[in-house]
Amino acid sequence: MRYLSHYLHRQVHFKKQHLGELVDWVMNARPTQAELAGLVILDNEGRERSISLNDVESLGHRYIYLKRSLGECPELAPADDQIRLAEHILDKQVVDTRKKKVYRVNDIEVEQEGERFLVRWVDAGLAGLLNRLGLPESLQPKPGKMQRRIAWADVEPLDPDLKSSFEKLSKMHPADIADIVEELGVTQGADLLERLDDETAAETLTEVEPEMQSDIMEEIKPQDAADIIEEMEPDDAADLISDLPQETARQIMNEMESEEKAEVQELLQYPEDSAGGIMNNDYLAVTRGLTVEQVLNKFRADQPEPEVAYNLIVTEAGEKLAGMLSLRDLVVAQPQSKIDDLIAPDTPSVRPDTPLSEVADLFSKYDLVMLPVVDHARQVLGVITVDDVIELMVPEKWKRSHRKRLI
Amino acid sequence: MKKLWIKLVLIFGIVGPGLITSFADNDAGGITTYSIAGARYGYSLLWMLLLITFVLAFFQEMVARLAAVTGKGLSDLIREEFGLRWTLFAMIVLLVANFTTTIANFAGIAASLEILGVSKYISVPVTALALWLLVVKGSYRFVERFFLIVALFFAAYVIAGFMAKPDWGLAVGSLVKPTLVWKADYWVIFIATIGTTITPWMQFYLQSSIVDKGITMKHYNYAKLDVFVGTFFTNFISFFIIVTCAATLFKAGIPVHNAEDAALALAPIAGKYSSVLFALGLFVASMMAASIVPLSTSYAICEAFGMETGINKNFSQAPIFFSLYTLLLILGGAAILIPGLPLIKVMLFAQTVQGVLLPIILIFILLLLNNRDVMGNHVNSKFYNIAALISVAGIVLASLILLVLTLMGKT
Numbered sequence: 001m002r003y004l005s006h007y008l009h010r011q012v013h014f015k016k017q018h019l020g021e022l023v024d025w026v027m028n029a030r031p032t033q034a035e036l037a038g039l040v041i042l043d044n045e046g047r048e049r050s051i052s053l054n055d056v057e058s059l060g061h062r063y064i065y066l067k068r069s070l071g072e073c074p075e076l077a078p079a080d081d082q083i084r085l086a087e088h089i090l091d092k093q094v095v096d097t098r099k100k101k102v103y104r105v106n107d108i109e110v111e112q113e114g115e116r117f118l119v120r121w122v123d124a125g126l127a128g129l130l131n132r133l134g135l136p137e138s139l140q141p142k143p144g145k146m147q148r149r150i151a152w153a154d155v156e157p158l159d160p161d162l163k164s165s166f167e168k169l170s171k172m173h174p175a176d177i178a179d180i181v182e183e184l185g186v187t188q189g190a191d192l193l194e195r196l197d198d199e200t201a202a203e204t205l206t207e208v209e210p211e212m213q214s215d216i217m218e219e220i221k222p223q224d225a226a227d228i229i230e231e232m233e234p235d236d237a238a239d240l241i242s243d244l245p246q247e248t249a250r251q252i253m254n255e256m257e258s259e260e261k262a263e264v265q266e267l268l269q270y271p272e273d274s275a276g277g278i279m280n281n282d283y284l285a286v287t288r289g290l291t292v293e294q295v296l297n298k299f300r301a302d303q304p305e306p307e308v309a310y311n312l313i314v315t316e317a318g319e320k321l322a323g324m325l326s327l328r329d330l331v332v333a334q335p336q337s338k339i340d341d342l343i344a345p346d347t348p349s350v351r352p353d354t355p356l357s358e359v360a361d362l363f364s365k366y367d368l369v370m371l372p373v374v375d376h377a378r379q380v381l382g383v384i385t386v387d388d389v390i391e392l393m394v395p396e397k398w399k400r401s402h403r404k405r406l407i
Numbered sequence: 408m409k410k411l412w413i414k415l416v417l418i419f420g421i422v423g424p425g426l427i428t429s430f431a432d433n434d435a436g437g438i439t440t441y442s443i444a445g446a447r448y449g450y451s452l453l454w455m456l457l458l459i460t461f462v463l464a465f466f467q468e469m470v471a472r473l474a475a476v477t478g479k480g481l482s483d484l485i486r487e488e489f490g491l492r493w494t495l496f497a498m499i500v501l502l503v504a505n506f507t508t509t510i511a512n513f514a515g516i517a518a519s520l521e522i523l524g525v526s527k528y529i530s531v532p533v534t535a536l537a538l539w540l541l542v543v544k545g546s547y548r549f550v551e552r553f554f555l556i557v558a559l560f561f562a563a564y565v566i567a568g569f570m571a572k573p574d575w576g577l578a579v580g581s582l583v584k585p586t587l588v589w590k591a592d593y594w595v596i597f598i599a600t601i602g603t604t605i606t607p608w609m610q611f612y613l614q615s616s617i618v619d620k621g622i623t624m625k626h627y628n629y630a631k632l633d634v635f636v637g638t639f640f641t642n643f644i645s646f647f648i649i650v651t652c653a654a655t656l657f658k659a660g661i662p663v664h665n666a667e668d669a670a671l672a673l674a675p676i677a678g679k680y681s682s683v684l685f686a687l688g689l690f691v692a693s694m695m696a697a698s699i700v701p702l703s704t705s706y707a708i709c710e711a712f713g714m715e716t717g718i719n720k721n722f723s724q725a726p727i728f729f730s731l732y733t734l735l736l737i738l739g740g741a742a743i744l745i746p747g748l749p750l751i752k753v754m755l756f757a758q759t760v761q762g763v764l765l766p767i768i769l770i771f772i773l774l775l776l777n778n779r780d781v782m783g784n785h786v787n788s789k790f791y792n793i794a795a796l797i798s799v800a801g802i803v804l805a806s807l808i809l810l811v812l813t814l815m816g817k818t
Contacts, residue, residue, distance in 0.1 A: 091486050093713075104486070104713025124713055126727075132491055186621040187478025215621040 001120070004108040005132045007059060008086060012041050014066045020044055022064055024086040026076060027119055034152045036110065036117035038076040039064075040084065050076035053117065085119075088159040093184075094122060095156040097168045100176040102158070102183050103150065107132050121149040158184075160191055170200050178207035186212065190219035193228070202231035205240070214243040217252070226255030233305060234260070235280040235388065238267035267382070275359050276352030278392070279373045279382035285313040286339070288322050293335035295325070307385045311370040314343050320378045323347040324370065349374045352381060356392055363389045424616035425467065425630070425637035428609055430557055432641050433648075434696030435515020436508065436761075437603045438689055439754040441645050442669040444596050445652025447662050448588065450574075450581035452600060453649060457582045459604045460642040462798040466769060467634045469776050469787070469795070470610050474617035475627045476785050481614040482711035484775055494711050497771055504607040504764045505704040509739035511757035512700065514750040515693030517743050518666035521750075522686040527743060535740040538698050539733060542718050553695040560688030561644045563676055568647040570675035573654035594809040599755050601802055602762025604645065610768055612703040624785070648672075665751055701735035763806045766799050773799070 004025060012019045024040035038052045051073040057065040066073065083089065085108055093102050106128035109121040123131075125148030130139075156169040169177060169192075177196075181189035181204060189208075193201045193216065205213055205228060217225050217240065229237045229252060241249050241264060253261055263281050270276025284304045286295050295312065309327065316322040323343035333342055348362050349372045362371060369386045444452045470481070477484060482501075486494045516534050517527035587593075613634075622630045652663075652672045661668050670685030677684045702718070705728050709716045715725035722729045743750070773795055776787045787795070 091490055106491070106713065126712075126714075129491070129712055133495065185478045185618050186623055187476075187618075189478075212621060215623070218625055219623055 002110050002112070003123075003128075003131060004085060004110055005090065007064070010062070010064050012039075012064045012066060014069045017069065018044070019066065019070045020049075023048065024084045026050060027083045027085055028079060029081045029083045034119040036119065037079075037082065041070065043070055049073070052076050083157065083162065088162055089122065089157055093158045094124075094150070095158060095169055095180055096124075096150045096154055097156055097172055098154040099150070100172060100179065102180055103148065109149070119152050121151060122155050124148045124150060158188070158192070160188075164195070165197075166192070166195055170196060174200065174203035175207045177204040181208055181216070182212060186215045186219060190216045194220055194224055198227045198231045201228045206232055206236045210239065210243060213240050217244060218248050222248070222251040223255050225252045229264075230257055230260045233280055233307065234263040234267055234282045235278060235382075237264050239272070239277075242268055242272065270352050273356055274352060275350045275354040275356070275373050275384060276381070278356070278359075278388045279352070279384050280308060280388075281382035283308040283313060283370075283383045285315050285380065286325070288314060288316045288340055290339055291335065292330055292333045292337050292339060292342070295339055296330060296335075299327075299330075307387050308370065308383060311383075313372055313380055313383065314339065315380060318377075319380055321347070321349055321372050321374050321380050324372065347372065349378075350384070351375065359384060360389055360393060423633065424613055424620060424622075425471070425633035425635075426640065427554060427637075428467075428613045428616065429637035429641035430554055430561075431612075431696050431699050432604070432606060432609055433557075433561065433644055433692060434508070434512055434603075434700075435518075435689060435693040436511040436599075436754045436758045437645070438648060438692060439511075439515070439663075439666075439669065439751055440596065440599045440603045440758050441648035442652045442656070442672060443663045443751075443755060444600055445649035445672075446656035446668070447596065448593065449653040449657040450578050450650070451586040451588070452596065453578065453581040453646065454583060454585045455597060455600060456604070456642060456645055456649065458801075459601055460638060463605050463642070464635055464638040465791070465795060465798065466605060466610065466772065467613060467638055468631060469772055469791070470614050471617055471630050471634045472627070472785055473772070473775055473782070474614040475622055475624050475630060476782055478618055478623065480618060480707070480710050481611045481772070482707040484781065485771055486711050486713075488775060488778060488781060489771070497768065498708050498711050500764050500767050501607055501611065501707060502704060504761050504768075505700050506735060506739065507757035507760045508606065508608065508700050509697060509704075509735050510742045511754045512693045512697035513740050513743045514748075514753045514757075515689050516697065518750040518754075519686040519689035519693060522666055522670065522682050531740045531743050534694065534697070535736045538694070538701075539736050541698065542702060542732060543722070543729065553691055556691045557688070557695055560684075560691065561647075563673060563684060563688065564644065564651050565647045567673050567676040568651040568654070571651055571654035571672075573650050578650050578653070589812065591809060591812040594805060594812055595755065595759055598762035598802075598805050598809055599758035600762075601805065602760070602765060603758040604642065605765060605769075606761050607765055607768040608700050608703055610772060611707045612699065615703065615706060651675075663751065664749075669751075697739075701732050701739070704735060705729075705732040759809075762802065766802050766806075769795070769799050769802075 007022055008024075010022045012022055020041045020043040022039055023042045025036055026038040026040060028035050028037045036053055038050055039056065041049050041051065043049055049070055051066075051070070055067050055073045057067045089105050089108060091105060093104050095101070096103055103122075103124035105122050105124055107123040108119060109123060110117050111120045126146035128147075154168070156166060157164065169180075177200070181192060184192060189212070193205060196204065205216070208216065220228070229240065232240070237260070241252065244252070253264075256264070266281055267276070267279065270279070282305065284299065284302055286298060299312070311327065312325045312330070314322045314325055323345065324347045325339060325342055325344075329342045330339075348366055348368070350359055350362065352373055352375070359371065362368065363386060371384045372380055373382045373384060374380055473481070473484070479487075482494070482498065485497050489497075513531055513535070517531050520530040521527060617630060652669070655672045655674060656663060656668065659671075661671060663669050666685070666689065667682060670682040673681035673685050706716050708731060709725070709728045714727045716728045717725060720728075743753075773787070773792070775781055777792065779786055
């Protein structure tokens with residue numbers, strides 16, 4: 001194991017000739033294998049030269065020797081996934097995708113395998129810090145104590161210059177990415193969201209605390225913000241848009257596709273602290289008289305979002321509520337049976353102006369995961385899902401944000 | 408109508424960091440230094456206060472811009488742009504400056520309660536423990552309640568200033584007429600006035616508050632307004648402390664050697680209760696800063712070295728953060744318990760240390776503000792840089808003059 005920082009600013013020689021000093025390492029980053037590809041040398045005229053590792057004779061403890069003079073070394077070919085370690089990783093923040101936290105990099109550990117140098121660990125602990133400050137071995141904490149090493153396979157660099165698409169980060173759960181966003185703050189959080197794909201960004205944004213959601217949306221270009229909001233559940237999107245300053249909300253709405261926009265606008269008319277304010281109007285409804293098989297086919301074709309997929313709304317003539325159907329009952333029933341026999345009788349329902357406390361009581365009393373919202377004519381307007389109710393019930397302090405409060 | 412409402416919310420939501428920072432800035436060391444400046448040199452240091460107001464506004468604006476553009480803390484940025492060794496240097500400077508400030512604030516707590524007849528051997532350990540519990544238990548919002556009491560206390564100085572019937576012509580004239588006295592004591596107070604008006608910790612604290620509040624370039628104009636209002640306020644109050652002390656203590660020939668002397672400045676408004684009023688005000692102002700300064704030190708240092716921070720974590724999650732905070736309180740308090748320590752001298756000395764160390768932090772800020780990678784199109788303009796450089800050079804020059812005069816023995 002070698003610490004990269006030990007080699008920075010080492011003098012570079014060819015035979016007896018002094019060529020310059022080492023200022024950076026170039027690495028080819030692939031998701032799992034990270035290999036050093038070359039060195040960046042500041043030559044005696046103050047110019048930076050990138051050369052391949054193949055031109056290096058030896059990496060000694062005092063000097064680095066090349067196989068030929070700098071003039072004869074070809075320039076290292078730039079590649080898409082190249083990272084300059086000192087510039088983009090050392091002293092910068094990275095996400096440990098296993099621990100799901102942001103760390104600051106104190107040092108980078110490299111292992112030699114034959115001719116190749118592989119980046120193995122990123123050091124974010126006190127041990128790496130003291131080592132880098134040049135503390136003698138005898139004064140340093142014992143290995144294992146104060147150490148925080150992150151395997152390269154779990155490291156997602158955050159440096160904005162890298163323009164990466166966050167492959168490793170995207171695999172994390174959106175709620176965990178949201179924690180990272182909250183930890184990074186509005187500016188960097190917005191930057192991170194913009195680089196995720198729209199769907200992941202939408203799922204992440206939904207999980208970020210509401211106050212910060214609107215701050216972040218104001219930072220993002222209306223066009224990009226609209227793309228993200230379109231991917232959100234309409235109820236979450238409506239909550240977010242109603243929190244935005246009017247002007248920003250208008251700009252974003254203008255950029256949205258008509259279908260999603262209509263869904264959101266419909267929800268915006270209800271006050272936030274009523275059943276209408278937390279309802280979702282993007283759900284799966286089927287009509288009476290269908291067979292189980294027909295309904296399941298429709299389910300496959302529509303692919304509803306997970307939060308509204310446990311139950312289906314059954315309607316009769318004129319969009320009126322006939323009842324609810326659970327996915328479990330559908331799956332265990334015979335394919336040819338009629339769904340009318342499966343509908344739970346006297347399904348509870350609420351009106352859009354029903355107070356939230358009453359909504360929560362119904363969920364708790366009947367152990368619901370979904371509750372239809374209807375108008376005075378029993379026409380279905382939307383559904384309330386259990387995740388939004390839990391959101392209401394869990395006190396703020398349980399979800400203590402990572403943002404520090406100095407004041 | 409709704410637009411106006413949003414604007415108001417914005418102003419009150421965002422008018423905060425700058426104002427709170429500047430109120431905390433008039434802490435024990437501040438009140439003491441301004442009192443001494445007015446008591447020993449009358450109106451003659453006022454020209455420096457006017458200059459330093461502009462310098463403060465300048466640098467606070469830069470820090471606010473730095474925070475709004477990057478969304479990162481000051482120590483984060485120093486680490487990312489200057490590397491580990493420079494960060495260590497900056498953090499040692501900050502730690503020394505903030506530790507002396509913490510000592511000064513405990514001196515303020517001790518001095519104020521001594522006026523009310525409480526021994527420092529009781530008051531310092533009790534308040535240190537209270538401050539420690541508040542943070543470790545994570546109930547920190549009390550600082551805002553201090554805010555109001557401190558504001559009332561400062562209002563008392565403004566009223567007392569008017570009631571003392573100062574020579575307004577001379578006071579306003581002194582704002583623009585530089586006077587220099589070639590004695591080391593004058594330069595100690597000169598640098599202390601700089602060091603207590605623009606503190607190293609303020610820069611870090613303001614930057615974190617702005618980042619925490621999620622203020623970005625979109626709302627930058629409000630943040631700027633907040634910073635300028637804060638700067639004006641803090642120095643408006645400093646002006647009145649100096650003027651009040653000049654009109655009372657300087658006139659009566661009391662050079663201020665202890666807190667009771669300084670309290671006499673409030674006689675025009677409070678008569679025989681002036682010492683009680685002064686004690687209460689000094690106590691609350693000291694408490695406010697004694698809670699903020701050690702905390703912001705822990706934040707800055709742990710951020711710089713990538714350790715866990717946050718008062719909403721527990722001791723095992725953020726050991727270094729809490730240990731540092733605890734240590735600053737214990738050592739800061741313990742220093743005051745040395746028998747026979749001249750509290751006023753300690754407070755003044757701490758401000759001088761801050762003034763001497765200040766340029767180092769300001770240079771870091773200036774370099775960051777000129778870095779295009781960090782600031783993009785919001786880098787400093789030429790005019791800004793020249794003004795800032797002159798300010799820094801002026802502060803360094805004052806430190807050198809003090810050094811020379813001390814060596815020559817001109818006290």
